[in-house]
């Protein structure tokens with residue numbers, strides 16, 4: 019990437035510095051770090067606060083939701099989300115309030131108890147490794163850190179991980195026990211795994227007999243277009259490939275209803291779910307069924323979830339549009355930045371010249387614009403090319419997104435000009 023065509027390097031740098039000083043003088047206080055729903059999005063689910071009245075506490079099968087029990091979660095809620103998460107209803111649990119804690123628990127269980135197909139507990143292995151498609155979700159990497167799991171980055175291609183790399187690694191290394199996958203509208207690249215990617219992940223020979231895909235379908239219904247992406251049902255693909263126990267499927271309503279007070283789900287093969295159920299029974303007598311009943315009333319079927327997600331989309335689309343408009347106006351055609359325009363999910367991934375991402379984030383911070391730290395989407399917080407920045411436009415207002423992105427563009431121009439002049 020180079021200086022804008024036709025500009026003297028010195029003149030470009032001086033202009034970029036002036037623009038940056040003007041930006042700083044605006045004394046902005048803007049935040050593009052938070053991949054969380056805006057207050058307006060949360061308002062969409064306010065009915066959850068009053069949907070149950072005294073006396074209305076029984077599930078369809080007569081279960082009194084105020085009492086203990088029902089480890090698997092409410093059947094009517096599981097039925098709705100089984101369709102959306104592409105898991106047979108008998109193999110889907112409705113759990114607590116966050117899928118991240120279910121991922122944590124599955125890892126903890128695998129550490130402490132022998133997974134189906136494993137020779138020993140993961141805690142008894144010398145080393146456990148997970149493949150981490152990058153850029154990826156930083157909290158997956160925090161879980162690996164927490165459990166002492168070595169992270170092995172693998173590149174993404176725009177339609178999922180580079181499968182030639184993945185197949186070679188898992189075939190050769192029995193220490194590779196797992197792989198993080200965000201198959202739809204991935205965080206942060208927005209890409210969706212192709213059918214071929216899913217089939218190859220399901221069928222690839224692995225040196226570890228207890229290899230698992232950690233299939234985090236966090237954005238299963240979070241579309242931003244009229245033609246939603248579709249992902250092959252991973253459990254069916256694994257079963258067809260003769261690897262029925264290969265995948266754990268995670269999801270939640272965090273960005274459907276309320277974040278932190280929604281319902282999380284776990285799905286897998288009957289064998290894996292029996293294993294999980296047995297271990298979880300030691301941990302809890304049952305999930306929060308009152309919250310599950312509220313969700314079941316609010317989302318009586320998959321169509322109700324779809325209609326609700328359209329209302330989210332109406333709030334999200336203008337924010338994403340503001341990102342593209344500002345980037346196109348300020349950086350389009352300059353050859354110093356690329357960005358994704360995802361068909362769903364919560365993020366835009368901005369690519370700046372190699373070696374510039376940290377500097378862009380620093381400049382933005384000094385100008386009052388908070389960005390996700392450069393490198394956050396990579397294991398260890400280190401982007402080897404120092405070029406990727408995650409933009410999260412969902413939370414601020416449209417006006418704030420526009421102002422923040424214009425400011426980011428000024429920072430990109432200055433960082434690129436400084437680098438070109440160095």
Ligand code: PLP
Pocket residue numbers: 053115116117118119155200205234236269270271272277278282
């Ligand atoms: N997985 C991915 C890929 C995410 O982006 C997020 C939130 O940003 C989560 C999981 C968190 O989900 P939960 O709120 O269910 O823990």
